[in-house]
Amino acid sequence: MCFVHCVVKKKLKLIIFDCDSTLSAIEGIDELARARGPQVFAEVEAMTRDAMEGKIPVEEVFARRLDIIRPSRTNVAAVGRLYVEQVEPTVQATIKQLKAAGWTPVILSGGFRQAIEPLAAHLGIARIEAVDLHFDAKGEFVGFDEKFPTTRSGGKPVVVIALKQELKPARTVMVGDGVSDLETKPVVDLFVGFGRYTPRERVRTGAAVFINNLADLPAALTKLGT
Numbered sequence: 001m002c003f004v005h006c007v008v009k010k011k012l013k014l015i016i017f018d019c020d021s022t023l024s025a026i027e028g029i030d031e032l033a034r035a036r037g038p039q040v041f042a043e044v045e046a047m048t049r050d051a052m053e054g055k056i057p058v059e060e061v062f063a064r065r066l067d068i069i070r071p072s073r074t075n076v077a078a079v080g081r082l083y084v085e086q087v088e089p090t091v092q093a094t095i096k097q098l099k100a101a102g103w104t105p106v107i108l109s110g111g112f113r114q115a116i117e118p119l120a121a122h123l124g125i126a127r128i129e130a131v132d133l134h135f136d137a138k139g140e141f142v143g144f145d146e147k148f149p150t151t152r153s154g155g156k157p158v159v160v161i162a163l164k165q166e167l168k169p170a171r172t173v174m175v176g177d178g179v180s181d182l183e184t185k186p187v188v189d190l191f192v193g194f195g196r197y198t199p200r201e202r203v204r205t206g207a208a209v210f211i212n213n214l215a216d217l218p219a220a221l222t223k224l225g226t
């Protein structure tokens, strides 16, 4: 019950970012594969590309790629550093600007939480929705969170809907380069396609707005009339 002391909490505005090839130039899974030699790298990269273009369902490649790579905690930490080194050059300033304008940034990824954490810290993004990897006491790979929605096609909209139910945002925006990101379009107020690293025709034509620099986001958000 709300009486005199009740403060009407201002609704937050949610801006959800894909990670790989959006916040950073790299695809984390491909970099993990690279550490296993050129043959594994080529095999995994082809699977990632086909999944990101929507040619094969994500669930068909997700476990297979990890079974081949079996990344250790050390491998994952190295990729974590790479995400930061290869960060999209305009994003740090853009996140600051968006936060000042009342936006709450979140990372939503089909990649791995432990690999993304350093980039999130670097950018001041408190929340990561991504797949947890499991390691044993020696830091060897033993598995992953198979239940997490982004391990399958159609997973990102499921997480977006859950975030909206939890946070009750006034506005929800998704930014990403992949077909798995475009899948969120029906459940967000604005889908922004991103083409700096891996421009995709399907995303370009499906997106209401398509940008090549994250610095162009604040202008793109004016389409929402906020």
Ligand SMILES: [Mg+2]
Residues within 6 Å of the ligand: 018, 019, 020, 021, 022, 176, 177, 178
């Ligand atoms: Mg991506």
